[in-house]
Amino acid sequence: MDLLGLYLSIPFCRSKCTYCNFASGVFPAAYHERYIARLEEDLRGLRSGAKSWNAALPDAANSIYLGGGTPTLLAPALIRRLFTSLRREFALTPTAEITVECAPGQMEPPVLDALAECGVNRISFGVQSFVDSEARQTGRLHSRSVALEDIARVRAAGIHAVSVDLIAGLPGQTQDSWFESLGVLADTGVDHASIYMLEVDDESRLGREMLAGGGRYHAQQVPEDDLIAEMYTEAIGFLAGLGLAQYEISNFARPGYESRHNRKYWRREPYLGCGLDAHSMLRSYTGAALRFATTDDLEGYLAGPAWRESPRALSREEELEEAWFLGLRLNEGMSLPALREEFSAPAVRGCRDTVAELEHEGLLRLADGDRVALTPRGRLLSNEVFARFLAEPAAP
Ligand code: SF4
Incomplete structure (x- = not known):
C-alpha cells in the first residue's frame, strides 16, 4: 500500500494579508487549545471512519505538512501534543519529510525548539517579497532582515531544508524590485523556492477593492497581467541559473529537494487532510479515488465531527x-x-x-x-x- 501524506491545517494568523482568502483568520489564543483537541479527536477517529467508508488508510506516512495559517503561532506544548497524537496514529518512515509553514518573524525560540524536537526537517517560509515596502503593503509583518534572520535560525536549529515563497505581481512591484527579491533569495542559498503569480481572489480584501475600482490596499498599483507573466518567466531563468530547476508550475528545487508532500497531490497518491478546510484523497479497496473535505467554518469545525459527508468516489x-x-x-x-x-x-x-x-x-x-x-x-x-x-x- 502507498505511504500516506498527512496535511494538518492550522488556520491561525497574526494578521490577515490583503490578497488572502484562505480559511484562516485572527482568532484569540484561547481557540488554539480547543482546535488541537478537535484535531486529536479527528485523528483518533480516523481508522474507524476509513473502515466505514471502505477506504484504504495506510498505516505509515512519509510526509507531514503543517500549513494554514501560521502553525508557528501555536504554543510549544500544543505542537508537542499534536505530534504525539500523529505518531500514535501513524508510523512515520525514518526519512519522512516533515514540513511546517512559517511566516517570518512569527516563530518564538521555544516554538523553534519544539519543532526541531518533534522531528520537523523542512520549513517553508512565506516571504512573498524581500522588499520591505511590498511586504508591508500586503499586510505581512516582517522585514527582509527578519526573514533572513529566521532562515539562519532554523538552519542553526538543525533544519536545513528551507523553502522560500515569493509572489510576482504584488502591489507596487516593479521588475527592478522583483529582481531585488530574487537576488536576496539567491543569497540565502535555499534549496527550494515557490514562485506564485499573484491571483487576486475576488473575495479577498484586495480583490474586492480592485473590483470596486478603489485605491485601498494599493489596489491601483497591482501590475498588469503581462508584466506579472514576464516576472514569472524571468524568475524561471534566474532560478535555473542558481541550480533551482522548475519541477512544477510554481515550484523550483535543486535535485532531490523537491517537496515530497506536494508531489503526492499532483501524482494522485493518497493524502489525508485534517483540520479546517482540509482536503483528502484516499483509495477505496477497489482502487477508486475517494475525495472528501472538511468545513471551512471554524465554529462548525470545532463543533465536529470533521467529515460530515461520506467521501465521493470519482x-x-x-x-x-x-x-x-x-x-x-x-x-x-x-x-x-x-x-x-x-x-x-x-x-x-x-x-x-x-x-x-x-x-x-x-x-x-x-x-x-x-x-x-x-x-x-x-x-x-x-x-x-x-x-x-x-x-x-x-x-x-
Ligand atoms: S499568513 Fe498566509 S494564511 Fe495567513 S493571512 Fe497571510 S497568506 Fe493568508
Missing part, C-alpha cells in the same frame, strides 16, 4: 480528467503508456483531439515520444489548458 472519467490537470502541472509531464495502463487505451485515445489542438496552439508538447508536457507558454496559460481537459466528453 468516476473513471473524472479520474482521467484529474490525471491530466494534476499531472500536467509537473514539468516531467504525463507518461502516455502509464495513462493507458491505468485508464485503458481507448479512454486515452478519447483525449487525442484535445492534446493535438493544444499542441498545435503551442501549449503542450510531446516529449521523448511518450510523454506530454506543458510548454513554457502552456504554464502561463495553465488554467486554460486544464479547462480544455475538463471539457473533454466522456470516453466511450
Whole structure:
C-alpha cells in the first residue's frame, strides 16, 4: 500500500494579508487549545471512519505538512501534543519529510525548539517579497532582515531544508524590485523556492477593492497581467541559473529537494487532510479515488465531527480528467503508456483531439515520444489548458 501524506491545517494568523482568502483568520489564543483537541479527536477517529467508508488508510506516512495559517503561532506544548497524537496514529518512515509553514518573524525560540524536537526537517517560509515596502503593503509583518534572520535560525536549529515563497505581481512591484527579491533569495542559498503569480481572489480584501475600482490596499498599483507573466518567466531563468530547476508550475528545487508532500497531490497518491478546510484523497479497496473535505467554518469545525459527508468516489472519467490537470502541472509531464495502463487505451485515445489542438496552439508538447508536457507558454496559460481537459466528453 502507498505511504500516506498527512496535511494538518492550522488556520491561525497574526494578521490577515490583503490578497488572502484562505480559511484562516485572527482568532484569540484561547481557540488554539480547543482546535488541537478537535484535531486529536479527528485523528483518533480516523481508522474507524476509513473502515466505514471502505477506504484504504495506510498505516505509515512519509510526509507531514503543517500549513494554514501560521502553525508557528501555536504554543510549544500544543505542537508537542499534536505530534504525539500523529505518531500514535501513524508510523512515520525514518526519512519522512516533515514540513511546517512559517511566516517570518512569527516563530518564538521555544516554538523553534519544539519543532526541531518533534522531528520537523523542512520549513517553508512565506516571504512573498524581500522588499520591505511590498511586504508591508500586503499586510505581512516582517522585514527582509527578519526573514533572513529566521532562515539562519532554523538552519542553526538543525533544519536545513528551507523553502522560500515569493509572489510576482504584488502591489507596487516593479521588475527592478522583483529582481531585488530574487537576488536576496539567491543569497540565502535555499534549496527550494515557490514562485506564485499573484491571483487576486475576488473575495479577498484586495480583490474586492480592485473590483470596486478603489485605491485601498494599493489596489491601483497591482501590475498588469503581462508584466506579472514576464516576472514569472524571468524568475524561471534566474532560478535555473542558481541550480533551482522548475519541477512544477510554481515550484523550483535543486535535485532531490523537491517537496515530497506536494508531489503526492499532483501524482494522485493518497493524502489525508485534517483540520479546517482540509482536503483528502484516499483509495477505496477497489482502487477508486475517494475525495472528501472538511468545513471551512471554524465554529462548525470545532463543533465536529470533521467529515460530515461520506467521501465521493470519482468516476473513471473524472479520474482521467484529474490525471491530466494534476499531472500536467509537473514539468516531467504525463507518461502516455502509464495513462493507458491505468485508464485503458481507448479512454486515452478519447483525449487525442484535445492534446493535438493544444499542441498545435503551442501549449503542450510531446516529449521523448511518450510523454506530454506543458510548454513554457502552456504554464502561463495553465488554467486554460486544464479547462480544455475538463471539457473533454466522456470516453466511450
Ligand atoms: S499568513 Fe498566509 S494564511 Fe495567513 S493571512 Fe497571510 S497568506 Fe493568508
